[in-house]
Amino acid sequence: MTTTTQQSEQSNPSDDSVAGGLLPLVAIVFTSFLCIGIPLPALPLHVNGVLGFSALTVGWVVGIQSFSTILSRKFSGSYCDRHGPKRAVAVGLPMAAVAGLLYLASTLIADAGASLVVLFIGRLLMGPAESLFLTGTMTWGIGRVGMQRTGKVMAWQGIAMFAALGLGAPIGIAIQQRFGFAGVALTTMVLPLVGLAIAATLRALPALGRKGGGVAMSEVLRLIWRFGLALALSAMPFAIITSFLVLLYATNNWSGAGIAILGFSAGYVGVRLFFAHLPDRIGGAKVGAVSVAIELAGQLLLWQSHDPVMAGLGTLLTGIGFSLVFPSMGVQAMARVPAHSRGLAVATFMAFIDLAAGLTGPVVGVLIGYFGYGAAFLAGAVACVLALLLMLSGMASARAGRPA
Known part of the structure; x- marks a missing residue:
């Protein structure tokens, strides 16, 4: 052979x-x-x-x-x-x-x-x-x-x-x-x-890094920043739900916050189990844009929710939408980085999630102090809009033949 x-x-x-x-x-x-x-x-x-x-x-x-x-x-x-x-x-x-x-x-x-x-x-x-x-x-x-x-x-x-x-x-x-x-x-x-x-028990793979180092981290950031930032913005609704959904339910004297969070998890895991192949098959850009649009709908429902059923539906939609954003953006990010710097690219890409996790709580907490718990999910919706704009601008750049 x-x-x-x-x-x-x-x-x-x-x-x-x-x-x-x-x-x-x-x-x-x-x-x-x-x-x-x-x-x-x-x-x-x-x-x-x-x-x-x-x-x-x-x-x-x-x-x-x-x-x-x-x-x-x-x-x-x-x-x-x-x-x-x-x-x-x-x-x-x-x-x-x-x-x-x-x-x-x-x-x-x-x-x-x-x-x-x-x-x-x-x-x-x-x-x-x-x-x-x-x-x-x-x-x-x-x-x-x-x-x-x-x-x-x-x-x-x-x-x-x-x-x-x-x-x-x-x-x-x-x-x-x-x-x-x-x-x-x-x-x-x-x-x-x-x-x-x-x-x-697993066979090691050869190290692909070049002698003297691979691509600098600044260059990796230049290549993947759009996808990492879109990931960070679309991860904010997840951080908001885990931090503030229970308090939203408690403030409104609603029951079922645990069921709503379970709905988020079910939507998130279910989509990944049955549709994990989509970013590879039809492209991360399209799957990512549709996913964030679904996530946006979920955040808007939570923002305008007047009862626990509406809030639960918003939480479910957020989980369904967020599920494939990470692999969708990851497909696009990894495709732009040479193999010998793939480890650095993965680490840099993951850092955007860390950034979202670290900043969302304090920033959204300030908004809640001024405007109440509903503002948290409006902030999540705004983050989804910004993520969607980043993705759409990247798609437009790709069609025009410019680097995304």
Whole structure:
């Protein structure tokens, strides 16, 4: 068999080989992201209820991981390009386990201040750990099944991420109630090692980074900023729902906020399960534009909602719309970056989600203070309009033959 034929087969894998190539990596993402999702509801209870610190301190302990992740994105992407995705995963997962060990060590310290410092260091360490193993698994998946399946890679691994974050909350609360924060910490320490055991069974891919470095991060940003910014804007409604939907229901004395959030999750996961192939098949630009339009309709319904049924429908539509934005924008972003800098491109692209997660709460919180909870979803609608304008302008530039 000729080299050309081999390359052709590798670039056009069958559905079975795609599943075989992605499922182990999806399992790694799921088990590893549980170590991020499980501590989230337990940390406030521990820092405030056990250690006795204020809500402001709780916010810093919870939020510092996101800032740490953002700051480590460039390093993790470059490391993945230079040393290969398996190496990035093999470094990130033990780092996450060490973060869990620091969580556990903090529970053994009697002095509350010293315990908080050790816990804070663990949270700082979890940021680059997440950045390394997520960049590695995403890049590894694209390398295993081919660039033309980028949308499917991002869709499947996105399901694993959100499923782990969603399941992590009730699991974390249950562990906290029965075993205390020490049980949460021990679980956080063990889960990455499960992912590491799976990674050890998989064949490594060659590092594609060039000697002397690949494309500079500034150049990567120039190539993908439009798609990353569109992703960040379209992720704002998700952050708004997770932060403020329950308060909207409580303010209006409505019941069923949990059902509405479940509807968001059902719409999000359902679309990804059945339509994850669309960005690869018909193009990320078209799928992304339609997705954000659906998301916009959901936010407008939430803004104008007068009863829980209308609000629930708006939440469902938001989940359906948001579902394919990440893979749609990812397909377009990855297509513009050379293979030897793909890890840096993945890391830079993911940083836009971190940016949305970090900024949405404070910005929208100010709007709510002035105009009430309905303004949160109007802000989400405006973000969707801006994302849609970015996508449409990119499509117009592409038709005109200019770089998007």
